[in-house]
Amino acid sequence: MTFGFRALMGFLMSFFLAITMSLFSPVVSGAPLTPEGFATGVVVGTVLGTAILALVPLIPLSMGFAVSCGAREGSLGWFLLKDVLLCTVLVFVISFVLTFMMTGFDAQFASRLLAPMPLIWAICYVVAIQVEPLCMLVASKVLRTPLPQGQPVDGEQDEKEALT
Numbered sequence: 275m276t277f278g279f280r281a282l283m284g285f286l287m288s289f290f291l292a293i294t295m296s297l298f299s300p301v302v303s304g305a306p307l308t309p310e311g312f313a314t315g316v317v318v319g320t321v322l323g324t325a326i327l328a329l330v331p332l333i334p335l336s337m338g339f340a341v342s343c344g345a346r347e348g349s350l351g352w353f354l355l356k357d358v359l360l361c362t363v364l365v366f367v368i369s370f371v372l373t374f375m376m377t378g379f380d381a382q383f384a385s386r387l388l389a390p391m392p393l394i395w396a397i398c399y400v401v402a403i404q405v406e407p408l409c410m411l412v413a414s415k416v417l418r419t420p421l422p423q424g425q426p427v428d429g430e431q432d433e434k435e436a437l438t
Contacts, residue, residue, distance in 0.1 A: 275331070275333060275334055276417075276419065277328065278417055279413055279414070279417055279419055280327055280328050280331065280333060281324065281327070281328035282412075282413040282416060282417060283327060283333060283409055283410060283413045284323060284324040284325075284326065284327025284328045284333075285320065285323075285324040285327075286405075286408075286409035286412060286413060287323065287327065287360075287364075287402065287405070287406065287409050288319060288320045288321075288322070288323025288324045288326075288327065288364070288368075289316075289320045289323075290401055290402075290405045290409070291319065291323060291361075291364055291365070291368070291398050291401065291402065292315060292316045292317075292318070292319025292320045292323060292368065293316055293319075294397060294398050294401045295315060295319055295365070295368060295369065295372070295394060295398060296311070296312045296313075296314075296315030296316050296319065297312065298393075298394060298397050299315070299369070299372065299390060299394055302390040302393050302394055303386070303389070303390045311376065314372075314375070314376075315372055318368075318371060318372060318375065319368045319372065322367065322368055322371055323364050323367075323368060326363070326364065326367060327364075332359070332360055332363060332364075333360065335359065336356040336357065336358075336359040336360045337352075337356050339355065339356065339358070339359045340352040340353075340355035340356040340358075343355050353403070354403060357399060357402045357403050357406060358399070360402065361395060361398050361399045361402050362395065364398070365391070365394060365395045365398050366391070369387060369390075369391065369394065370387060373386055373387045
């Protein structure tokens, strides 16, 4: 997986997750949703997530994590498991930075960070498994590269396995 693919994929995934987190984090925390807070969350989350996914090979690590859990590449289990690691890292790091930016660091910081985390993670996970195939397809089309191994295209891999 090339740096360019990771960077573009990181941008696309981070954009969708940043929108999701910026919408739901205040609601889950009991804070008001403001246009300034939403815009800040989207920009910071997108930039931070893009940097993480471009510089750290988190997507290949996530694919390896799914395989190490016993999921066969390209299977439904593999597809669902690989987003667990990806979402966990992105949601924690982006939440940490945004919570620090919006509320500062004091004795209650850990509570403000961790209290909404399970629900925010679950929401972001559902979004990630829905938008990741689209993000991979767009990144592969823009960069004119094949999809990373393990990603079926329109059931192509399942048909090949059925024939063998």
